[in-house]
Amino acid sequence: MQIHRDQIVAWLKAYANLLSEKKEYLTELDAAIGDADHGANMDRGFQAVMKKMDELSNQDIGTIFKTVGMTLLSTVGGAGGPLYATFFLQAGMKATGKMELSLAEWSAALEAAVNGVKMRGKAELGDKTMIDALVPAVQALKTAQENGTSLSEALQQCAHAAEEGMKATIPLVARKGRASYLGERSAGHQDPGATSSYYLLQTAADVWSA
Amino acid sequence: MKKLINNPENVVREELEGIAIAHPDLVKVHFEPNYIVRADAPIKGKVGIISGGGSGHEPMHGGFVGMGMLDAACPGAVFTSPTPDQMLEATKAVDGGAGVLHIVKNYTGDVMNFEMAADLARAEGIEVESVVIDDDVAVQDSLYTAGRRGVGSTVLAEKLCGAAAEEGRSLKEVADVCRKVKNWGRSMGMALTSCTVPHVGKPTFDLPEDEMEIGIGIHGEPGRTRMKVKPADEIVEMLMEPIINDIPYKAGDEVLLFVNGMGGTPLIELYIVYRKAYEIATKHGLKVVRNLVGPYITSLEMAGTSITMLKMDEDMLKLWDAPVKTPALRWGV
Numbered sequence: 001m002q003i004h005r006d007q008i009v010a011w012l013k014a015y016a017n018l019l020s021e022k023k024e025y026l027t028e029l030d031a032a033i034g035d036a037d038h039g040a041n042m043d044r045g046f047q048a049v050m051k052k053m054d055e056l057s058n059q060d061i062g063t064i065f066k067t068v069g070m071t072l073l074s075t076v077g078g079a080g081g082p083l084y085a086t087f088f089l090q091a092g093m094k095a096t097g098k099m100e101l102s103l104a105e106w107s108a109a110l111e112a113a114v115n116g117v118k119m120r121g122k123a124e125l126g127d128k129t130m131i132d133a134l135v136p137a138v139q140a141l142k143t144a145q146e147n148g149t150s151l152s153e154a155l156q157q158c159a160h161a162a163e164e165g166m167k168a169t170i171p172l173v174a175r176k177g178r179a180s181y182l183g184e185r186s187a188g189h190q191d192p193g194a195t196s197s198y199y200l201l202q203t204a205a206d207v208w209s210a
Numbered sequence: 211m212k213k214l215i216n217n218p219e220n221v222v223r224e225e226l227e228g229i230a231i232a233h234p235d236l237v238k239v240h241f242e243p244n245y246i247v248r249a250d251a252p253i254k255g256k257v258g259i260i261s262g263g264g265s266g267h268e269p270m271h272g273g274f275v276g277m278g279m280l281d282a283a284c285p286g287a288v289f290t291s292p293t294p295d296q297m298l299e300a301t302k303a304v305d306g307g308a309g310v311l312h313i314v315k316n317y318t319g320d321v322m323n324f325e326m327a328a329d330l331a332r333a334e335g336i337e338v339e340s341v342v343i344d345d346d347v348a349v350q351d352s353l354y355t356a357g358r359r360g361v362g363s364t365v366l367a368e369k370l371c372g373a374a375a376e377e378g379r380s381l382k383e384v385a386d387v388c389r390k391v392k393n394w395g396r397s398m399g400m401a402l403t404s405c406t407v408p409h410v411g412k413p414t415f416d417l418p419e420d421e422m423e424i425g426i427g428i429h430g431e432p433g434r435t436r437m438k439v440k441p442a443d444e445i446v447e448m449l450m451e452p453i454i455n456d457i458p459y460k461a462g463d464e465v466l467l468f469v470n471g472m473g474g475t476p477l478i479e480l481y482i483v484y485r486k487a488y489e490i491a492t493k494h495g496l497k498v499v500r501n502l503v504g505p506y507i508t509s510l511e512m513a514g515t516s517i518t519m520l521k522m523d524e525d526m527l528k529l530w531d532a533p534v535k536t537p538a539l540r541w542g543v
Binding site for chain 1 (some may be wrong): 243286287294323326349351357409429
């Protein structure tokens with residue numbers, strides 16, 4: 001089983017649609033502990049990505065990812081822009097010239113993407129950021145892949161780990177980003193960045209398993 | 211929400227259009243990507259200086275573009291960091307061959323976007339130095355947060371670095387001036403009211419009529435404490451003590467005292483604040499040798515003030531007094 005470039009495009013479209021749908025919810029999460037712009041910023045960025053999709057027909061996965069990264073970089077702003085841009089730019093470097101990815105290749109791309117986000121944002125596990133959803137997801141995907149799990153099962157395990165990581169941000173006190181200025185007052189709220197990251201991986205599992 | 215706007219979506223664009231028409235002798239406005247640049251940029255052999263950040267803090271940064279201060283400013287959406295493509299294009303537009311200094315306020319988004327822009331500019335062969343200003347003493351646990359926020363010292367850094375660049379100093383020397391301001395400047399602010407981001411439509415936080423927030427940031431980040439409103443003199447004491455205690459200013463030190471308005475507080479009140487801040491500084495043996503009073507780094511229509519104190523040396527005094535000609539700050543010309 002492979003992930004074909006058309007499925008990559010389908011994933012990005014499904015994620016853009018989900019962001020439009022969840023825009024208000026993400027902004028509400030951000031209003032509680034940040035500056036109430038995560039939903040609007042992500043939606044603006046992925047709407048811009050959608051406009052680029054037509055010119056990408058027949059391009060390889062590396063080119064698709066790099067285009068997504070550069071588009072997000074110039075349209076999202078805030079902290080989410082460079083972080084999600086870095087995610088796709090790093091993933092793109094692992095997919096250069098490829099029209100499809102094996103599970104092992106996707107796992108390596110996701111790991112590179114998440115390492116890029118860690119470097120850019122300098123956040124660690126437990127800081128109440130998107131890293132809390134992404135790092136457990138990478139680990140789950142690697143373990144599943146090494147155990148010879150099927151593609152669709154491995155993707156579900158990856159998304160599940162992201163979901164658990166997202167929920168685990170609720171009691172945490174933020175140590176990075178604007179939420180950190182709230183100190184103890186940031187506890188009791190789910191992190192918006194971890195939430196949009198979980199959506200990204202859940203969408204991948206749903207679209208690529210179908 | 212009651213604002214003098216047409217459509218929340220167009221606030222930044224229409225503001226930039228206004229600036230372009232109002233100050234064609236000083237600046238040019240570039241759209242998509244958005245940046246404000248000196249009309250005579252790039253200046254051959256001069257270090258370029260750019261800054262940027264979310265809109266809503268006017269006149270910072272666009273009002274400080276001009277001779278003796280910034281070469282370009284990148285405005286983001288209201289309270290949202292600008293993007294690296296703006297910063298890269300602005301960097302290229304002001305590069306006169308002597309390198310470009312990025313003056314960055316310490317907010318997660320600003321820092322990351324400027325880092326990426328600096329990487330992109332270096333990849334195109336432009337020498338870039340970045341200095342992150344983090345002077346807000348209200349943030350106490352800076353080890354467990356994104357660190358102290360960049361506030362009032364940014365304005366002073368832009369003036370001093372602009373003068374240093376105008377003198378023909380090297381990129382490293384101009385960045386050294388910026389690092390000195392970063393190390394020697396401290397600020398703290400307070401709010402009497404909240405503010406409303408146009409596309410949000412309701413106040414960023416709730417602050418009852420009879421309460422104030424001490425230690426607030428410029429985007430309405432929570433401060434140290436919330437309490438009943440007190441007379442101005444007591445408020446000024448609450449702002450000045452943490453500033454003076456934060457770094458060991460010594461009796462006899464010369465300082466610049468900057469009383470800033472948050473956007474909704476009139477000058478009549480800012481001078482009442484200045485009067486008391488001067489008295490407290492003097493009581494601690496500090497010599498207030500320069501000052502700045504007015505709304506220079508604002509938070510939309512928020513009522514409130516912030517106080518910045520910067521230790522000065524001979525070189526900084528000379529740079530402060532040097533001519534400057536920008537839409538918002540102008541002397542000696």
